Every structure is written in C-alpha cells, then in structure tokens.
Amino acid sequence: MDILARYFDGVRPVAQAVTLRRVAAGLEIVLPDGRAPILWPYAEARIDALTPEVQLHRVRQNLDTGERLIASAEAFQREFGSMLASFGRGRAGEAGAMRIALWCALAVASLAFLFFVGLPVLARVAAPMVPWRWEAALGRSVEPQVLEYFSKEKDKPIAFCGGEASAGTAALQAMVSRLSAGANLPAPVRVDVLDTPMTNAFALPGGRIFIFRPIIDKAMSPDEVAGVLAHEIGHVVHRDAMRGLIHNGALSLLIGAVLGDITGGSTIAILSKMMLGSAYSRETESEADRVSVDLMRRAGADPRAINDFFRRISPLGNATPTIFDALSSHPVTSERIAAVEALAAAIPKGGKPILEAQEWAALKAICAQTVKPAKEAP
C-alpha cells in the first residue's frame, strides 16, 4: 500500500506531494508528474522522528543530501514497522553509542594517566631544565609576597632574626655550610630565621630557605634544627619548588581545560586537585627526608633527631594513617617517621652534634636581635 508523504529534494525548500512504496532494496519515492521514482536504500534512509509525524533524512556516502521525507506515523508504521531495524542510524559523520562510550572511556583513562603519571614525570623532567638563574629570579619575585603572607600584623613587615655579624647568624651559617658540604646543590642556599609565632620551614624557588623561630625555640638539640634544615636543602636539591610550580600550573590548566564548564564539576576538580596534589607532595616529602638523612650522616650528626622533634611538636600521636593524611599537603605522618628510622638504621647512634655547645647557645639566641628584611639581596 502506498503512503502519502511530503518530499523535499534538498535543492528547493518546497514540499512535493509524493507517495512512498516499500520495495526490496528500501523505500521508493514516486514523484507526481511521471518523473522517474527515487530509491532510498534502507542504509541511506535515516529516521529522525517517529512521532507525531515520521521524519526521514538521507545520508549518502556519509554526506547529508538534504533530501527529507515527512509522512503520517500510522501509515508508515503499517508499511515499514517490520523493517525499522534495517534503516540506517544517526546523522552523517556521527559515531555510534558504543564508539562514543569507548572514546569517553579512553579519554578518562588518558586523563587519569596524565594526572597520576604524566604530570609528575613532566615536572620531574622539566624542573632541572629551567635555568637556575630563572629559578632564582622567580624566587626573588615571590619572596616579598610570601613574607607578607606570613607576617602577622598587616602594617609591620616580618622581621629576620640575627644581624649581619651576630653570633647566632654565624652559628646558622656554620650549620648550613656543614650540611651543604655533602649536598649536590646547583648554587649555595641562603637561609634565614623568621620571627613568627608559627612552627614551619619552607624552601622557595632559587634555594631560598626560611626557618621559623619556634623551630629553634622548641628544638632540644642542634641536630633537630639541622634535620629540618637538611630536609629543606633536600627540597632545593630536587628543585621541588620549581617542580611544584610546573606540576600545579599544568594541573590547573588541564583541569580548567578539560573539566572546564561542567555544571557543578568544580567540586570534583578541587577534590581531585587536593588528592593528586597531596599524593604528589607526599612523594616529594619522602624524597626530601631521604636527602635529610644522607646530609646528616655526611655531617656526622644524628639523622634521627628530626624524628624526636616531630614527635614532640606533632599533635597527631596516632599510628594509623587517616583520610586527613591523604588530603593534607604537608603531613608529618608516622609513615614518614618510620621511613626515616629505617633509612637511619644502619647509622650508629650518638654521633657528634653538628654545632659546638657555644654555637648552639648562639643559635638559640638568634632571635634576640632582629632586623627588617633587606630590600634586595644579591
């Protein structure tokens, strides 16, 4: 039975009244004024809609010909209802559902690979290639901002402990040079003690190390301070500040580009960044610990001292790792303490302290005298 339909030939936007006929190869369009009928093979006939009217378009050699057919739903179902599976699928150049699913899976897998393997490797390889001069320039440019961030009172700049010629500074320099002697440093590190109430220490790009006053106040022996310092020197040796910059920059770029405009996806982005960032920094922390043990051993001091110090200051005495550790970017975990114990196991206990008694006394008193930070250090 023939079906009445409207046919658009893809050339003019004007409907032609035609009849459709089912033939073996597909769907035949009988034109009004005795012109030769047009055959749409099933594979070329694509169904766009079955309700309220049936709409078909034609794709030949993977190109949309612009031809369209519109017919009544019941008549079409009656004639072609049993053949629906034979019709072609989708728009020209469209991928099937399976293929889309495969691509999505591949894309997710490659993103995961990039996040977990690619970026850390990129950071590790690229950081040493950045000229040291650039890194130092970078460090100098961020230093004022970092100092401002840590200063407690807005209008008062943070103070450096010890003067140019003070005994405390001399003791600190002695400790630095004894530790640096065994280190494979691209350039000498510059160390200062900051007069702040927080317990912290960090290394900026370019070998700039800051130790906060409470570290010296709370330390019971020079080796405890030296352990912390050696850990920061470890970061400089591995160029971790630069690595972190590259890693974070590339990570936020990727997250921004890929997850960019999903609605509500920013939560996932922030969470994944925290997780990935902390997994990455835990690795760099353990690497810095390894350098710390090595430098302390070479300087003849006790690498285990840093553990005593951590145990004393850390409020987290528990032995099991928690979700908090997984999210923290700078965790002092029992894991790390155990790792240091293991590394230092072969080193005999009771080495010579890194500083003489009077040097240690001078270092303890380094913050008795403070100076404002110099405008620009060479």
Next chain:
Amino acid sequence: MHIPTIQRSETLPPPPSGVMPPVAPSERLVPVMAPLAWLVIKGTLLTILTLGIYRFWYRTALRRYYWRNTTLAGDGFEYTGTGKELFVGFLIALAIVLPLYFGVTLVGLFGGQVLGPILATILGSFIMPAVVQVLIYRARRYRLTRTRYRGVRFHQSGTGLGYLFHTVKWLILTVLTLGIVFPYLRRALERYKTENTWYGSAQGAFDARAKPLMKSWLLLWFLALFAFLLLVVSSVLVSTLGSNSLVLGLLALAMLLAVPFAWVNYRVIEFQSFVGGTSFGGISLASDLNGGSVIWIWVRYYLLLIGIALGAIVLGWIMGIRPRIPVNPNDVGAVVQAPLVLLAAGAFMAMVLTTEILFRRKLWALRVASITVTNVAALDAIVQTAGQDAIGVGEAFDTGFDIAG
C-alpha cells in the same frame, strides 16, 4: 501545528471577485514544548560520570531539541551537527589556546621584572580576546552550516578577522564615548553577522537602525552612572561628616538593583529591532517580544534557585542532618554523610532542571513565539547553493542557544 496570523487584512482593498488576492502570507514561528527533562537528566549525569567529555554530545542533543522544536509553517528546523564534531573542534581549540596560555604564563614568569608583566598583559588582555572573538564567529559559521530548514542549509560567509575588525573599530569608539554608542557596536556586529548569513541562495539583509535603541540604552547608562555617583557621594558623606546618609545609600542600592532590569529591557528592545531589520530574499521577520514576560522569567528563575537552596537546607534540618564540625582533625571523613550527599545531589539536579526547562527553554519559547515571518511564499525562489562545511573550531567557547540572535 502552526498559527497563521492575518496582519494585512485591514490595509488591503477588498479582493475582486473570483481572483485570489496577492496577500503576502505571514506565519508565526511556533515553539513546540516537547518533553525535555529526561534529556537533561541523562546528559548531566553522563557528563559528570565521564569527567565532562560527554558534554559535547549533550550539547548536540540539546541543540537538536531546540532546533527541531522551532517550527515555521508546520516544519521544524534541523540541527545536523554531531557530538564528534564538537569534540574534535574542542581538541583543535585546545591546540590553539594552550600554547597561548603557556606563552602568557612563561612570559609573565620569566620575562623580567618590567617587560614580563607588560608582555603578559598585552597577550592576556588583547591577543587572547581577539582570538576568542575570531573563534566565536567561526562557531557561528559551524552552527549555521549545521542548520537546515526543509532540507536546505544555512551557511555563513565573511571571516573571523572581518568580524574582529568591526569589533575593534566600534570598541574603540565605544570606549572613547564612555559606552554611549554601545548600541551602534551591537548593530555593527549584528549587521556583519546577518549580511553574511545565507539560507540557500538567499542572503541575509539587515536594515535595523541603532537610533531607536538609544532611549533604552541611555536609561541604563544614566541609571548606572547615577547609582555610582550616589554611592560615591554617600560614602564620602559618611566618612567625612559622619552623617547618616541612609536615604542616599538606599536610593543608590535601588538604582543598582534596577540596572539588571534596564539591561534586560534594552536587550528585548534590541532583539525586536534586530529581528525586525532582518530579511532573506524577500522574506522578512518581525518580533513583538514582550519585555515584561522576559523580565518575569529572569526574576522567577532567581526566586526558584533561592527556593531550591532554602528548601534543601530546611529538608536537611527536618531529616536531622546537622553540620558537624570535627573535633579531631582526623575526623574529616565523618563530616561527609550519605544523606547529605544525596540531598546536595538532589538540589543540584533540581537547579540544573530549573535552569534548562524553566529558564532557558522558556526564554527560547518566548523569543521564538514572538517572531512573525512575512512572505513565506518567497521560499519558492530559494535554491540550495554550495556552501562549504565548517569544522567545529571555536565551539569550546560557545554556550548560547540563540537561534535568532
């Protein structure tokens, strides 16, 4: 499916007996409100599950929906683009933008103390927006070449650089006049777009004028200016005299609140004017979009969003979910509770559905229904011409669904 409107009957002489009058028939565009919720839910969930990669297919599905349900004389428009094209276009756009981004970052970091920030600023605030402007024009070309009506395709001539040139020219004039000639900027860009739009062999023509827009634009402009001045005056009064200028402050606040309404009002008048100035090969368009209805959609949308957020909070309170502050920092995991996650997810999905169905679709329907097409019979003279296909570059920047804008 369509509502024929007879507009010219009173202006025409009575038809001579036995002869059909040469009335140019006019048709209204009709938006069909087909079911949409399932498409939105599926698209949103899959987009989240695939870390955002499904969004190209979701966006394609949405476009197919809006195009198909925009009907003229009983026939819907068609969107023939595919998600795959958008995905490939996104990768190409990344290849253009990522090096630029890297360039800005590297120059800013290592370009030196003085030169670095200057170069980074030039790259970031001039080159990047210029590239984006070119890509926006190309994205429009992509959408047009994937749009068909009755089997005949639209396409776009002109170049992204030409569009950029017009943008820059009028942007300079707009800045020099402190924004007063902004409607002329809008008209110049709309004109470039429309005159380079083709439906088969019919080229778009544009004769809307900017002058009728000036009234609503200046209203907005002076409103913003006075609100700003009032804020400055009242804060100066408070800080110097310590006087209580509550009235002035409230007045400034009211003016600030009126600015978005004035903006929507301007856009509605602009839409009417631009649509009314558009024609294709003797087929002309007109719009009687109602400003009050559009403003109500916006107001209702924000009220609904606030309502959903408050509803979720109240529901959470009734269900006994109390925000817990962990006593022990190790206890962070305990804060994330299953009912809380479910509630947040439900509220999120409600907001997504509201945005698409009660906001975007409603605005689309209002705009579509406002358009009258005169002389549909002129379609007979149009034939499909060869217009080259465009790949989906620039699609990464494209979020709108405007079909007549």
